[in-house]
Amino acid sequence: MLDLKGYGWLLWEGVQLTVMVSVVSMAGAVIVGLLAALAKLGRSRLRSAIVEAYTTVVRGVPELVLLLLVYYGVPTLVQDVAASLGYDFVVAINPFAAGIATITFIYGAFACEVFRGAYLNVPAGQHEAAAVLGLNRMAALRLVILPQVFRYALPGLGNVWMVLVKATALISIIQLPELMRNADVAARATRMPFTFFFAACLVYLTITLASMWAQARAEGWAGRGVVGGRL
Amino acid sequence: MLTFLSDHLDAFASGAVITLQYTALSCLFGAVLALPIALMRLSPKAAVFWPATIYVLFFRGTPLLAQIFLIYYGSGQFRPTLEAVGLWQFFREPWFCAVLTLSLNTAAYSSEIFRGALQAVPRGEVEAAMALGMSALQRLRFILFPRALAAAWPAYTNEVVYQLQATSLVSIITVMDITGVARVIASRNFAFYEAFVTAAAFYLAIVYLVILLARRVERRLHAHLAAADANGSRKIRA
Known part of the structure; x- marks a missing residue:
């Protein structure tokens, strides 16, 4: 096995932070994605145009550039605007918040596309049946449409999750002590970069494999009431 | 913002050239490497199938940043x-490690696209080629590849777009691509959001x-299908 020279605990602390950042960002991305998808599918032209611009920008700009923009750009922009109004103060975003905000912002756009596709997969008859039962729009959405949207969205969301976990490695660039950053610290201290980056790779691989297994289980569970079950 | 642009446009343009070079090179090497990997993944022999499968799993299951650090610092x-075999002069260079990692990474993703496209070629066409007496190599060259290329194109262009954005990570190991240029200009001039x-x-x-x-090329790749459609509908009308 890999000899971690007593730095295993540092990696373990990093793993915990990586998982926490991933879970919080994923929850945020699901909420942002759902709201954005509803706005894109809704009747308001303005709202769907805003969402269109949002997904277009996120798909065309690297995650690293967006992260640097949020972490370094936003505070200096706020300071400059404040200075032009005659205020003088220093704004600093902490890496944890900047990381989660950026990852949520990026993967919210991907989740939006997943939810939109899933919504369009719900047969028109389901909408009609809900209307015939006398459900108003909100009740129909909550009781009939969204549960089915989530089932159709599950494969896509699983994919978003796996890409998102890997994207959290980027937050190490702004010094958040997650797995990648701590592997870097240990690599420098022991002068064994290959050992520690390889260990970090194995941890990410384990998370990916566990996620694949969990996803298969979840899809089976979500399709339990459907003839022919799995999508 | 305007003076910022006029001051630094040259630097950003040279960064864009680097970004395009890294994208083109890694996509080229990646695609060349992806084909044999895709064919290996389709093999029924375990000794051929598993090495390719583990390769794909490793490069798709770990972050690109970790792979870059693993190769560059590792x-x-x-x-x-490496010095003994004369490879150290390459591995100490950021550009070499960057192109190597990017190529290995995109090869894993591309091979999955190619594999799906090869599997999507209708079985009947392969059987027809066999019936015509084509060898395995001829079948690959004249039937499977042309058909798979058209099927893989939309997904592959997506991969190229991802790769284009992924090259931004090479700025972390000091390569002066668009992101690298932006980071230097930002900290030197304290112009973070502008940069x-x-x-x-x-x-x-x-x-x-x-x-x-990519859309233009896609239309050309599918041109014969569009023509066939038009002919078909004309026949029905006549």
């Missing part, structure tokens, strides 16, 4: 060995230009 741990917004605009422009070009 190679230092084997410096005496990163400009970088974002450069990427957006290049990405949507690539998508536009």
